[in-house]
Amino acid sequence: MTSPVIVGRNDDEEDPSTKPLGRLSVFYYGVGHMLNDITASCWFTYLLLFLTQIGLSPRDAAIVMLSGQVADGFATVFVGELIDRFGHFKIWHAAGSLLVAVSFSSVFGGCLPCTLLNSNSLTVETLSYSMFAAIFNIGWAATQVSHMAMVNCITLNSTSRVALTSSRNAFSMVANLGLYAIALVVFGVSEAVTKKNTETQYRWIAYSSITVGCCFVVIFLMGTKEPRLRIDLRETSRARIPWAYWFRKVLYYQVAMVYLLTRLVLNVSQAYLAFFVIDELQMAQSAKALIPAIIYICSFVVSVMLQEIPWNGKRLKAYYCAGGIIWIFCGVAILLLSRSINSYMYAISVFIGIANALMLVTAISMQSVLIGSELGGCAFVCGSLSFLDKMSCGLALYVLQSHQSTSPKVDVNINQHFYFSVTRYGLGLVPAVCSLIGVVVTYFMELDSTILKPLRQPLLLE
Numbered sequence: 001m002t003s004p005v006i007v008g009r010n011d012d013e014e015d016p017s018t019k020p021l022g023r024l025s026v027f028y029y030g031v032g033h034m035l036n037d038i039t040a041s042c043w044f045t046y047l048l049l050f051l052t053q054i055g056l057s058p059r060d061a062a063i064v065m066l067s068g069q070v071a072d073g074f075a076t077v078f079v080g081e082l083i084d085r086f087g088h089f090k091i092w093h094a095a096g097s098l099l100v101a102v103s104f105s106s107v108f109g110g111c112l113p114c115t116l117l118n119s120n121s122l123t124v125e126t127l128s129y130s131m132f133a134a135i136f137n138i139g140w141a142a143t144q145v146s147h148m149a150m151v152n153c154i155t156l157n158s159t160s161r162v163a164l165t166s167s168r169n170a171f172s173m174v175a176n177l178g179l180y181a182i183a184l185v186v187f188g189v190s191e192a193v194t195k196k197n198t199e200t201q202y203r204w205i206a207y208s209s210i211t212v213g214c215c216f217v218v219i220f221l222m223g224t225k226e227p228r229l230r231i232d233l234r235e236t237s238r239a240r241i242p243w244a245y246w247f248r249k250v251l252y253y254q255v256a257m258v259y260l261l262t263r264l265v266l267n268v269s270q271a272y273l274a275f276f277v278i279d280e281l282q283m284a285q286s287a288k289a290l291i292p293a294i295i296y297i298c299s300f301v302v303s304v305m306l307q308e309i310p311w312n313g314k315r316l317k318a319y320y321c322a323g324g325i326i327w328i329f330c331g332v333a334i335l336l337l338s339r340s341i342n343s344y345m346y347a348i349s350v351f352i353g354i355a356n357a358l359m360l361v362t363a364i365s366m367q368s369v370l371i372g373s374e375l376g377g378c379a380f381v382c383g384s385l386s387f388l389d390k391m392s393c394g395l396a397l398y399v400l401q402s403h404q405s406t407s408p409k410v411d412v413n414i415n416q417h418f419y420f421s422v423t424r425y426g427l428g429l430v431p432a433v434c435s436l437i438g439v440v441v442t443y444f445m446e447l448d449s450t451i452l453k454p455l456r457q458p459l460l461l462e
Contacts, residue, residue, distance in 0.1 A: 022162040025379040026307070028223030029154065030167030030198035035097050035213025036143050037175035039104050039136070042209055043068070044270045045292065046177070048401060050108060050202050051129065060126045062401035068107075068133030069394025073457060075141035080383020083146060084241075089153070090226050093227050097217045099139025101210050106132040108202040148364070149379040152371045156179050159311045162361070164309040171212075171360050173300035174214070180289045180296075184207045197432035241377035243441040246384075254445050256385050257367045258320070261438040263364040263389040265327060265431040269394055272426035276334070280423055281342035286462055291349045298353025300337075306361050313369060313447025316362045323358025324439035326351050331432025335424060359438070369447050 043065075051061035083092055105110065113128045114120065151164045186204050191197065246252045273295075274288045281287075309315065328351050337344060367385065371378045403422050 003437065007327050019155075020157055021155055021163065025154070026160075026163050026167045027221055029150070029164050030171045031216040032079060032220030032224065033095065033143070033168050033288075034171055034175045034199075034216035034220075035100055036147075036279075036442040037172040038138055038179050038209045038213045039100060040208075041109070041176040041179045041270075042205060042324050043103075043136075044267055045274060046183070046202065047133075048271060048397075049108070049274055051197070052436070053198050056126060056129075057247065058401050060122065063126060064129045065401075066394045067130035068137040069320060069369050069390045072137035072141045072393055073390035073394070073396050076145050076383040076386035076390065077195075077380075078383075079142045079450045080149070080379040080381075080386075083149060083379035083383075084377060088226070089146045089148050089150045090221060090224070091213045092142050093150075094217075094221060095135035095395075096139045096142025096144075096146065097214070101138060101141060101214055102394060103132055103136040104201060104210055108199075108206040109148070110196075110199050110203075132179040136358060141383075141386065141390075145379055145383045148367070148382040148386075150224075150227055150369055152378040156372075158365075158368065161311075161315075162309075162311040162365045163307045165368070166303050166361050169364075170300050170303035170441075171216075171356060173303060173357075175298040177293055177300070179205070179209055181294050184286075184289045187289075206380075219378045232387040237342045239381075242376075243380060246377060246381060249370075251445065251447075252381070256388055257441050258366060258445075259385045260388045260392050261434040261441075262359045264392055264434045265299055265438075267350070267393045268400070269431045270425050271397055271436045272423050274429045277421045279346065281337070281339050282343060283342050283345070291345060293363070294346060294349040295353040295356065299357040302354050302357035303361060306357070311365070312401045313445075316365055316447060317371065317445060318444050320362040320366075320442050321439045323362070324435040324442070326355035327359065327435040328432045328439075330355065330426045331435070334428030335432075355435075360434070361459050366445075366447070392409050396430065400430075411435075416424050 046062050047065055048058075051064055053060060056064070068183055079092065083089065107129065111125045111128045114124055117124065136229050149159050152162065155161060173430075180207070183205055184206075186201055190201055270292075273292060277283050277287045277291055278285070283291075292332060306319075330348050333344070333348050337348070
């Protein structure tokens, strides 16, 4: 592994691959995942809601989501292996983005096979949405793996790697806020009285999301050069690394567990947030857009602030544990929150946003620590960890959603209108338990403690 660059060393003596990055490089990289982020936000926030609104049962809606997650999971491993063999990150990114743009509108559009076959069968409808969900997620996987793996081939400086990840996460928050702004406009100007009206609403949300996301993909492709670091490194770092090499490292399993748990926290909570706000707390309809917006604004602010910190292994562990502990308290608060004090959900959402940013940025950055300068396997690491993420999230949501309509609601306090339900478990209990396990695993990790130089230019204006 390339030796770390310690603060205070003369810039002229530095290896070019370990020099800190400039602001524009971080910006151009950060916007590259905007299309994926805005469509993923729509996927996790509105897919189950949309499918149940147009007549699918909760179990059928869960099957559609699971089919997409399974396709995504297997595609990440396959794409990761091909990238490690042949490279060309930007080509994979562009191809995946194109597939996402073409297929995503069909995920939230009408049932094309139903129209062609003149059928109203729910089975045909479920199969149709499952097929387009799988196609969309294959393209999504190609974009995600190429973009994540690219971090490690742009620079070997761990602080700059965290800055790139923080930038990506910050623009992910921008994408999520953009989606909720689009949704707020669409829901405000049209009413979903019939099934056709509902399909039209979500189709316009999909079209608008694709348009915004594609603009940022173009900026990324024009502003980011194909990483040459992998080619310029010595042969031992450039050669493709066999899978068995990673499977022999304890740190691989620790990082995989932390990343999997972090994604479960974010994705499961996001999927049930709208249900909880409207069905459980019975808040105003505007709350299903306002509360997520608060979460993402807080995450954006924290993500930008994290880019200013010189990073090492101890700080990654400390910040992840801090985020996990915050989420544990938020989960307990959600489990105990009653309708009579539902306004406290706004305060809880602030802490959820902070915790999400702390956990996601540090969890992804741990992948870069694991990879180090072993760039011949960076795409496999990203792909295999994403495979675990997709499969676990898909199965978790399927299990929860399958019990959504069958599990009884246990009323524990009639006067306070408070009961335990699948929605409450999905937003409160599952993220809290996953956060607790993630904190424990992180505590026992052994990560490099050398502090590297911060960015060449600060991202926050003084």
